[in-house]
Amino acid sequence: MSISKLRKSMRGWFAKVLWGGLVVIFFGGVFVGFGRMGSNSSGSVEVAPDVVARVSKDAIRRAEFNAALGQQLEMAKYFGGSSVTTVEQTKQRALDQIVDQTLKFQAAKREKVRIRGREVDEKIGEYVQQEYDQAKSQASSPKLFEREIRKKHGSVAKLKSEIRSRISPAKVKDRLRIEKLEAKIKQRVEVTEKEYKDSRKKIKARVIMVKPEPELSTGADDVAGKSGKAKGGGSEAARKLAAKAKADNLLKQLKGGADFSKVAKQNSDDPTSAEKGGDVGEIGLKEKTYFYGDKFDEVAFSLNPGTLSNVFWGEDGYMIVRVDSEKLDLPEDYSQSKYKCLEKNCKNEWSDKPGVKTCPKCKKEAIRKVGDKKQEYIDQYKSQKEGEVWSAYTEKLKEHAKVVVLDPELKAYKQQTEGKIKEAVALYEEALKFVGGEDPFIEPAPIYYNLAMLLKQEGKTKEAMTQLQQALTYEESAGLRMEMAKLLKEQGKRKDAVEELKLAVDLADQEPSVRNELAFLLRDVGEKKLAAEMEEKAKANPGGGLTVNPGGM
Template sequence: MVQIKRKVLAITVVLILLATIFTGCNKESLKSSLDKNVVAKVNGVKITKEDFEKNFSIVEKSYSKWYGEDIWSQEIDGKTLLTIVKQQILDKLITEELILQEAKKMGIKIDSEKVEEKYKDFSKQLESNKELKKFYEEKNIDENFIKKQIKMELYLKEFRNKIFEQAGLNDEKKLQELIKNYPIKVRARHILVKDEKLAKDLLKRIKAGEDFAQLAKEYSEDPGSKEKGGDLGYFSRGVMVPEFEEAAFSLKKGEVSDLVKTRFGYHIIKTEEIKTIEDLIKDGLEKEQIEKEKKIAIDYIKESKYNEKIKELKENAKIEKFEKNIK
């Protein structure tokens, strides 16, 4: 099977931008400072190494506590967890700066009283946790940093709501209509091979009319489905790796994909059956389970719309990364 958890790592820290002011430097020394103290630029706005390090220290503390210090040297797809987490934090900082810029263009404003209220609540919790308070003091995670995190969290919430509002996804009637024919589960076959040339040849043979299941039995390198003609049975969203899932759920019944590359190799996917909410109702699924599936479908529809907007922002932005400064 090609199943894998979609979120190997969960980074829940809200990341925000801090400005670094350089004074008393000539052009050469200023450039040198920028090289060392800036980890990225988003449409000309700097993301500082200081901001990055504070955010990383929070994540590092949590992971070390949960999994132990040895976790950082463990590898996933040839990269250490340390490298992966640092790259994720950098990407999240960049995304949030993009959102902050767009939110301000949309006219979104954050009430300072809400920030103060949330900060007071957080301060009370911090006071009762001596260990965490000491850690924050050691890392210079001060009031200004915390308040900016809180403000960013509020911006994110308002930004998401604005995106959903613009797409009409806050309208319950529209949502119910959308999910009627939304693919909830699919039954698919696949052929998995490591060699790209072989994958291309197999795809040509399938398009020429050769039997998909037979070719899967002969060539697929997935031991879990090979003998079943590549049949993976029915599966819901969130089970397969993202690239595989996106292809399988976007195909029509009986349609075959182009080559889909994942960490496992090259896949050719054929979607055999599609189940919608209406189909599940006809199948006699219990009402409680139907409502659960509807909620999952709505969450995916909203998340897809949100991700489309983030993708659009990234495509239209000037983003510079200085990854040497996060090693």
């Protein structure tokens, strides 16, 4: 079964039609999943291992993985569709999804999260009502909706019963367990008004950054170097020590009265501020985290104006910060109260200074204070912090996770992303042994495609073309044709490359996510008219997929 046929069969499986045009909604996978979708195995084909991966002692079985993969393939069509060239990424996302859920289940167990049967029943009732309301909203009129209900299902009660029968209580329980875990972690967050005000602080600051010198290559200048950067010899540790020593010396000069701007211009390795004497302008929290690291905010926003920091390690170098000034940037309506008019024909809601007596709209005195803008802003900040705490919690789970991947194809992709070409090739070849077996998701075309990309990396163009041709015997794909065109052009066979790209044009409607790259490649070989047509199609359907970086041919 080809990827395109598999996609079609998946759409048929997932699109549970209640009646003409009304489709079931999937609430995070709580509907009953599917197992294996048939078998085309033969006696000579090896059976793929049932356990795909392990997260500590918990096994991820193939049926569970395939259910997640099926959902990923279904979702992919909203981003331009799945393709032979992206199958391995999709499989990795499916695995990541299950690993993420498993880690949260394990954490919920450690946190002693409990779910009662009543909670599951109530949540299922919510899902049933949501799907019913969604179906009702798609009907042209309430009367037509009721008539169709009676015709297809007999009654609303029977329809809801059918919906309920497709919802897995076990999956709902799993989802509730994660929701409760998240709520428990977020409950640990407390925010004071001072913390909120600190988050609104703006500072004007200057920085000096000293990066360790890059590793010396053969024949390089002596260890002192010509760049003025810290040189520390061969080892990374030594070079880092040299950078620290230089930064300490600069801090000593600054404390002795040296001009910060001059020292920064002469010594700082920060490309964005050195020429400006280290001036980074007026900044708020997290505005420079990407460039300088989390430690920068911790240090800079704790300094009083006119003071210097000690030397600290930033994102990729040692740093010194001086804060020149600070201000509190609160919203204009921070001190205002929120009011509501109680007059039946008014119901106005507004914010104003404390002590207002009349409604500005109807001029009546029947008003009530319903809150403070200050608390609203603090609550918004608290919600933001809760999200950050939950995100940090889940990231920590991943950092400490013990994940062992057992499936050869998934292992191969991991090796491939890490640049381990030989290991990846061996594992992809092992995965080919399971093609044609019980698992319809183990497809030869994606495996041959990735083998081709690995051989291309090694400069083995002819061997790579052979693997691409193998992939094409199993499935026609715009992405495969485009890769073939690139290899042909590398060999100087421009005419053949053009023919491959024209074949890709004919297939691009099935893979709209490749249109931008295809337009680039067509223009690169002089097919400007076809390129323009493809660009127009990409613009007309911007949701057809993310722009791919072509990288030229």
